[in-house]
Amino acid sequence: MAITGVLRPGHAQLRVLNLEEDVKFYRDVLGLVEMGRDSYGRVYFKGWDERDHHSLVIRQADRAGIDLFAFKVDGVATLDKLEGDLNAYGVETKRIPAGEMLNTGERVSFVIPNGHTIELYAEKKDVGNGLGYMNPEPWNAAAEKGIAPTRMDHALLGGVDLDGARDIFVNVLGFYLVEEVVAEDGKTQIAVWLSCSTKTHDIAFVRAPEDGKLHHVSYWLETWEKVLRAADIMSMNRVPVDIGPTRHGITRGATIYAFDRSGNRFETFSGGYIAYPDMHPLTWPIDHLPEGLDFAQRKLHETFLTVFS
Amino acid sequence: MAITGVLRPGHAQLRVLNLEEDVKFYRDVLGLVEMGRDSYGRVYFKGWDERDHHSLVIRQADRAGIDLFAFKVDGVATLDKLEGDLNAYGVETKRIPAGEMLNTGERVSFVIPNGHTIELYAEKKDVGNGLGYMNPEPWNAAAEKGIAPTRMDHALLGGVDLDGARDIFVNVLGFYLVEEVVAEDGKTQIAVWLSCSTKTHDIAFVRAPEDGKLHHVSYWLETWEKVLRAADIMSMNRVPVDIGPTRHGITRGATIYAFDRSGNRFETFSGGYIAYPDMHPLTWPIDHLPEGLDFAQRKLHETFLTVFS
Amino acid sequence: MAITGVLRPGHAQLRVLNLEEDVKFYRDVLGLVEMGRDSYGRVYFKGWDERDHHSLVIRQADRAGIDLFAFKVDGVATLDKLEGDLNAYGVETKRIPAGEMLNTGERVSFVIPNGHTIELYAEKKDVGNGLGYMNPEPWNAAAEKGIAPTRMDHALLGGVDLDGARDIFVNVLGFYLVEEVVAEDGKTQIAVWLSCSTKTHDIAFVRAPEDGKLHHVSYWLETWEKVLRAADIMSMNRVPVDIGPTRHGITRGATIYAFDRSGNRFETFSGGYIAYPDMHPLTWPIDHLPEGLDFAQRKLHETFLTVFS
Amino acid sequence: MAITGVLRPGHAQLRVLNLEEDVKFYRDVLGLVEMGRDSYGRVYFKGWDERDHHSLVIRQADRAGIDLFAFKVDGVATLDKLEGDLNAYGVETKRIPAGEMLNTGERVSFVIPNGHTIELYAEKKDVGNGLGYMNPEPWNAAAEKGIAPTRMDHALLGGVDLDGARDIFVNVLGFYLVEEVVAEDGKTQIAVWLSCSTKTHDIAFVRAPEDGKLHHVSYWLETWEKVLRAADIMSMNRVPVDIGPTRHGITRGATIYAFDRSGNRFETFSGGYIAYPDMHPLTWPIDHLPEGLDFAQRKLHETFLTVFS
Known part of the structure; x- marks a missing residue:
């Protein structure tokens, strides 16, 4: 009850034309926190106040654009239920195994009628926002590095x-x-x-x-x-x-x-x-x-x- | 899914020692919008950007304090279900008929163990925030009358x-x-x-x-x-x-x-x-x-x- | 010493195409305080926090633009001295008698080489900003009427x-x-x-x-x-x-x-x-x-x- | 004319009980820019947007407080004139040679009747605010280091x-x-x-x-x-x-x-x-x-x- 099911936007995956240029952009200018790279060469970022491992993934490509946009749901049972609901609604889904994205659980992926790939997932590692869970200060230096959206x-x-x-x-x-x-x-x-x-x-x-x-x-x-x-x-x-x-x-x-x-x-x-x-x-x-x-x-x-x- | 069940705080009912003094206070100083009075002498207020009929009710009494705090739920079915859940949890409830509060549907009332009366309700009249539902401006004069919380x-x-x-x-x-x-x-x-x-x-x-x-x-x-x-x-x-x-x-x-x-x-x-x-x-x-x-x-x-x- | 001679911009006089339209604009939209009209039909305004009688004058004309821009100086002696300095510098001046503008003392007027009429004056009535000179509050309702520049x-x-x-x-x-x-x-x-x-x-x-x-x-x-x-x-x-x-x-x-x-x-x-x-x-x-x-x-x-x- | 004579507060010299503690405080917490130390052990600071070499000097002492407060004047001739005026007013002055404070010209020092030492000076090195004098950006990283007053x-x-x-x-x-x-x-x-x-x-x-x-x-x-x-x-x-x-x-x-x-x-x-x-x-x-x-x-x-x- 109250807040259930789909919780929030969890990550976007974007295509960029020159990976290192845009790593610099997203890290130093937009001021996201660089969280790591995976074996596919994708680079992961999060806003300074986000606690889950990442909310933006970028990868090298020959044209810009968005690969997928994902939402976190409130648990594995919800993930299963929503997949069933999507299928019942006539939406084909596929499962992407846990770990395909760093620190992220299994994802349900589907394409919606305007051509966008949407994902749902229930688990992503809580890495914290750097302020701790006891007596947290309201912000820290990361809040002023670049534009630094929360x-x-x-x-x-x-x-x-x-x-x-x-x-x-x-x-x-x-x-x-x-x-x-x-x-x-x-x-x-x-x-x-x-x-x-x-x-x-x-x-x-x-x-x-x-x-x-x-x-x-x-x-x-x-x-x-x-x-x-x-x-x-x-x-x-x-x-x-x-x-x-x-x-x-x-x-x-x-x-x-x-x-x-x-x-x-x-x-x-x-x-x-x-x-x-x-x-x-x-x-x-x-x-x-x-x-x-x-x-x-x-x-x-x-x-x-x-x-x- | 997503936002379901209990939606939000819907109204507080406060006791005040001199009704007209506090009507002036809540209207002219805090800057709530005065929405009317009922046959019990209660005075109703809302924040300028709220669309439901009221969110604060005050009444004359010989000691200050709070009578009740209420939450809006997302429908009559939810109201029934939550009442059942409360009863099953051992919480006694009673129904207050629609109209007992101005422009408000039936309420489920119960006392929680710290002595507070809590209410749930599903219906309150949408009176709008004065900006309309077509091309609304971001605010109007009411947003600057007194402190004017939204x-x-x-x-x-x-x-x-x-x-x-x-x-x-x-x-x-x-x-x-x-x-x-x-x-x-x-x-x-x-x-x-x-x-x-x-x-x-x-x-x-x-x-x-x-x-x-x-x-x-x-x-x-x-x-x-x-x-x-x-x-x-x-x-x-x-x-x-x-x-x-x-x-x-x-x-x-x-x-x-x-x-x-x-x-x-x-x-x-x-x-x-x-x-x-x-x-x-x-x-x-x-x-x-x-x-x-x-x-x-x-x-x-x-x-x-x-x-x- | 410290702050002497020319103190500040004192008033601009503008030409407008439809006087009543622009009276409404400057009063209700820009939120200047309307201070009066003179026998020439000019309308006077001030910012809410200004204490001198006016800082903007508008008049009906068949083309828009600025008639003159004026500065307040720190006294009549300075006015005389600056007029002398201007003349010595080769700038022709003329005196406009006190009262030609409402609540304003004698003005020294001259045209500068880019075609603008500039005025100096030493006296304009202190009408206050409405907050008084004892324990003034930091602002009042005038500060929120229209855009309300200070x-x-x-x-x-x-x-x-x-x-x-x-x-x-x-x-x-x-x-x-x-x-x-x-x-x-x-x-x-x-x-x-x-x-x-x-x-x-x-x-x-x-x-x-x-x-x-x-x-x-x-x-x-x-x-x-x-x-x-x-x-x-x-x-x-x-x-x-x-x-x-x-x-x-x-x-x-x-x-x-x-x-x-x-x-x-x-x-x-x-x-x-x-x-x-x-x-x-x-x-x-x-x-x-x-x-x-x-x-x-x-x-x-x-x-x-x-x-x- | 306009702005003449005394221009502005130029520097304060404070006594501190533990120099290194307060160097850290003024530099890292208040966020002033540390500008150097002199042979007396005094430490110099400026606000990030100030262009003159320093505006705060601190020195080790066994009690806290202020040694002196100084004002910059608009030239050496003014310095001489104001010293004369002070003397004529019955205020005794002394000259402190250029260089006694880093990057600072000759100072006129005098004690006012409430026991404070006041200084006037005409020259202090323009070290810039780090933004340059051509196409300056509105601020730089120094504006966010510590509290960082301008x-x-x-x-x-x-x-x-x-x-x-x-x-x-x-x-x-x-x-x-x-x-x-x-x-x-x-x-x-x-x-x-x-x-x-x-x-x-x-x-x-x-x-x-x-x-x-x-x-x-x-x-x-x-x-x-x-x-x-x-x-x-x-x-x-x-x-x-x-x-x-x-x-x-x-x-x-x-x-x-x-x-x-x-x-x-x-x-x-x-x-x-x-x-x-x-x-x-x-x-x-x-x-x-x-x-x-x-x-x-x-x-x-x-x-x-x-x-x-």
Whole structure:
């Protein structure tokens, strides 16, 4: 009861064009903690305040983008049950053995109708956030190394069949709709923000002309002042900023969109509100997307709907 | 799945010594929205960003304190199921008919072993936050009227049998332990912070010499800057401040403790971290309570353990 | 000694296309305090924390722009002395009688080589900031009515002969150079920020193809959080934002550029550093103007060099 | 003109009981930049954003306290003139040769009637703030090492003859009165805040039973969020906090008072307003000192009037 089933986004796996360049980027500029490499050459990272072993994995590839986005569930029994529910819903799954990812238990992997690979898993090693479990201080030096988001927060994924993707998350995985952008017809969803918690989004989908596309992976900052600090650090490190700093009308979050060294968009954001499944969803007709995206400028930055990796 | 069962703190009902004085306090100083009065003379309030009809009820009485603290559950079926679970656990319940509280459905009421009356309910009228459900602006004038917390967040309740109270919330209602203060023996809990969400606390209990005592009801502010603004407004209105502004080591929240016109302590706070049920609880041995309470000053303000209403 | 001579920017007089529209804008959106109207139909405003009678005057006209920018000096003797110094420097002056502007003493008016009318005056009525001079509270309700800058801070004025304008301020009025943008030749100044205080700028000049042009009048906000609040209020009131929120590399200020109802650009900003006349000026070669202007995006917004009123 | 004569507080020299302990404190906890040691064993520090060689000097001694507080003036001619003015006012001065302090020109030293040694000097080596004078970034890593105030801001000095001390600063050195605490008689000043700039204080005096006593040296932080960060770092390093975080009613600054390893009080603060010499001073009758000191709690912390070093 209360918080059950799917707990939270657990890890994203991204493709980068020059591994060492992006290791430097994610470690020294974004300020994630580098957690190790595996035999496939993948590099693992976590936010400084995360306690599980990793939340971001990057690997060398010849095109950028996202391989998979995974969620932690609250136990092995839940993992089994959700796999059964997915299969019953007509979603094919496969098991990836424990250990295929460092310090991670068995994963259930499946492809959703917008071409994205989603994973569920129940176990990942608790490595702590460095503050201990007795009398922890509120933060430590890791909280100021680079941009230093506390955690990986959510992803916005693009693909053609938004509805099919959404239905699996809502009907099978227990997510609820928090906000949506709808087309001129007042019904067709252009983008949806879904939550499995009291956050405004744990996953979001946008309708895109091509399947399996990454819009952005998002990282949490504690304050609007840290958003400015993030902007400063991006500039100092010649990180190309796409939009921001500004406030999204959608979710109220204060945000910057920018790109890693390979062209994968990421977001550093803060703010928003506490969401609950009994709340009426918020709707943004497409002609209000400009203020939904950039509330300060009420401007539809064209890249929002066109640039993916 | 995901967020199920008990959703959130729904309302607190407080006793005040001079109703009109505290109506003014809660409306004009704390900046809650006054929502109406019922035939019993009770006055109803909500935080500006809350959408359900009310989250605080006050009534005239000859001694201050708390009558009851209630949680919203995710549906009538859940209400029935939880009542059954409570009864099976040996907790006696009674039904309070719909409408006894304004715009509120049937409530299940029960007394927990530390003398507090707890309620569950599934239905309360969605009155909105004034921003609408289409293209909502991020805030409006109500967000700056008085201290203006966005919502009622949690309560800390005192009584002798902390263990019995905690067990009902953990074993029956699906809450999990986030942080605890333990006695010299390393085991006996002096205080516990429990969550049914990704917030660091939805309810907290402290061991107190007398049952049914209120330590504080807490209200959420969006930023540390708004905590300073709250301090200013308290001072301008001669609200007696107990502790703060400062940071709690426990939960990391930035806080002020102060008292309403009747001596009921309240908290305005911000910050903290995102909690999950799979996280190892954080433990504060009693000799570390000073920094757990007031991280800046590392000082055990005596009132913390002695002043209740 | 210490602070003498020219004290601070005292008032700007702007032309607006529809007086009542811009009265509403400056009073309700920007949140200046409306202080009165004179027999010429001019409307007077001040920032809530300013104590002198006004710092902005607007008047109906058929084209937008700035009529004059004025500085308060520390006494009548200084006014006389500075007039003499100006005349000795070859600058023609005229006296405008006390009372021509409401609650304002005699003014010395002169035109500088980039076509701007500058005024000096020694006396303006102290009307207070509403907090009193005994035990003042730190702010009051006026501090939250609209964007509510504490004060008018500076202006950036455009014209052909930047050097001539700068020389009068530096050689006669005692200003010093804080920062500058220089052309490819490493010498020709494209823009200069000048101070008569410990602020990073009390007046700034930019080389522009036409004389007497306004780039912006700037208003001070206390924090970066209030810059976000300003952005929200601009959006809520459909104020066209030009640039921001972002940080200027130049002066380090956190800023938004936007336009009043007549197309006069204004700035709401916060931050920066404490400047002193013994500090080495900071130089931005023109190819670094992008980050000087918008440090977050390192982007030369074209409007910066082309849009004036 | 504009800013002339005395520019700013230039350095404080403090006595500490265990030099290496306090070197660690000022460097690693307060986060000043260690600039060198001289042949007398004195250790020199500066704030990260200060450009002159040092602003704090500490030396080993058998009792804590302040040796001297110095101001930079705008040139050698001013130094000569002010020495003449002081002598004409009846203040005896002596010259301390250039180089007696590292990288510092000749100093004029004199004792004021409350027993404090004050110095004036015109020259100190510009060592820069590490950001350069071309296209400077807004901050660098030094801005986050320890509490990391940008600069030393002012001092509050205690002694019997407040009036005599004040008169020299006001009548000879060109300071003006910004705020004052007055006794029950409505006239006798208990404390005064004096400025030679647009800051709310460059020096302050409090009436104390013993001459030559230090109340605190104050360091500037850029935001209220950095005040919380300072509180966190103090706690992490077991720095004894005296008062705060809170807001002073006097000057509106957001503040923490705490003690170095030797019992010298220091302040880290932010905020306040821009002051000018033509502003009416603000007066706090002694019975309003509680809110003047701690606006949040309206509490006269006894240490404020009794603890000096």
